[in-house]
Amino acid sequence: MRLKRLVALCMVGAMALSFAGCSKNEKNNAKTNGNTTETTNKTEDSTSTDTTAQPAEDSSNLSGTVVITGSTSVDKILNDMIDEFQAINPDVTINYTGTGSSAGIADTIAGSNDLGASSRELKDEEKADNVKEVVFAHDGIAVITNPANTVTDISVENLAKIYSGEITNWNQLGGNDAPIVIVSREGASGTRSAFEELIKLEDAGGLTEDAMVVEGNGNVQTSVAGNENAIGYVSFSFIDDTVKALTVESVEATAENAKAGSYPLSRPFLFVYDENNYTAQTKAFVEFALSEDGQSYVEAHGGIKID
Known part of the structure; x- marks a missing residue:
């Protein structure tokens, strides 16, 4: 009897020690797994924050001045286009002076403006290889x-x-x-x-x-x-x-x-420029005038949009 009781006590003790060891390992594993999860979450949060913080690159770095002289017939259309373009490109200043078509073309030929505005076709004597014209509206x-x-x-x-x-x-x-x-x-x-x-x-x-x-x-x-x-x-x-x-x-x-051009009471509205003096900001303004947004101001003032 004593031997059986002693064997039984030994077996109970061994089981208790085994259970305690398993519990300790489970706690350690849980702690390790928790730390891993926490570290992973911190890494993911850090990556997300860095991506959000990346600033969008400015698609336009235009700056400088554009001088436009010429036709007074286009002043309402041009002034609206200029206001909108400068709002989009705040570092660009556009100075427009209505001096008449002939004067605007002459300024372009002389190199004293960036763009000439004309409400008529160029005469033969005003044409030159370096003088280019762009129709931006019809009247x-x-x-x-x-x-x-x-x-x-x-x-x-x-x-x-x-x-x-x-x-x-x-x-x-x-x-x-x-x-x-x-x-x-x-x-x-x-x-x-x-x-x-x-x-x-x-x-x-x-x-x-x-x-x-x-x-x-x-x-x-x-x-x-x-x-x-x-x-x-x-x-x-x-x-x-x-x-x-x-x-x-x-x-x-x-x-x-x-x-x-077959209807007698019609005419083109032109931009005239010297291709040797065609700055990035001038080119950007001409492209804006030809865009859907720019053409909306042509219609707003009774003009006819380009195709």
Whole structure:
């Protein structure tokens, strides 16, 4: 009996020691595994933080000044383009001065500007191998009458005679025996200056004092729509069923004809530059003017976008 009891006690003791050893190993393993997990988490957190902290590289490092001189007909379009471009590129300053197309082209040839703005084609004597031109918009002006007017076509010459006061009755143009009511724009209007330039009104004696002068394309449109004997001129975007657009020299007033140059009261808007003096900031501005964002300002001011 004593021997059996002694053997039993020994066995119990051995089992207790074995259990204690296993528990200690499990605790050590758990501690080791916990440290490994914690270290891994810290590493992952550190990697994530470093990635987030990486600054995005500036896609534009443009700086400097761009000097633009030339056409006043494009001043509203250009000023909006310039404001937007400078907002995107705050280290670039663009100075635009309206001096007239001829002066802007002459400045480019002389090397005294970065860009010339022109509202006409270059003359042969202004062209040179190093002088490049880029069309950034088209301008088209529609001649409108009341839909009841029987006249459907008019020549550039007769437009000058109407607006100078030489032709005063519609029967002189094959229409009804009725006085012509002339509607024109205010003196500061770019559309007016373009229209008068295209019909060479100054050569015909200038605008008659009998003309009704109103502000804005919309007021020209409503004035003509409300008077059967009226004639006016508007940007293409103001042609609707309340007025009738005359053909000029038998050519319809459409954007396609204006772009093709076949419509007489149309013209291109150009940038002119010397390729030997074409800076990065100048090139970037020209590219912006041709972009979708830049072209939105062409439409906003009654111009015709490029293709």
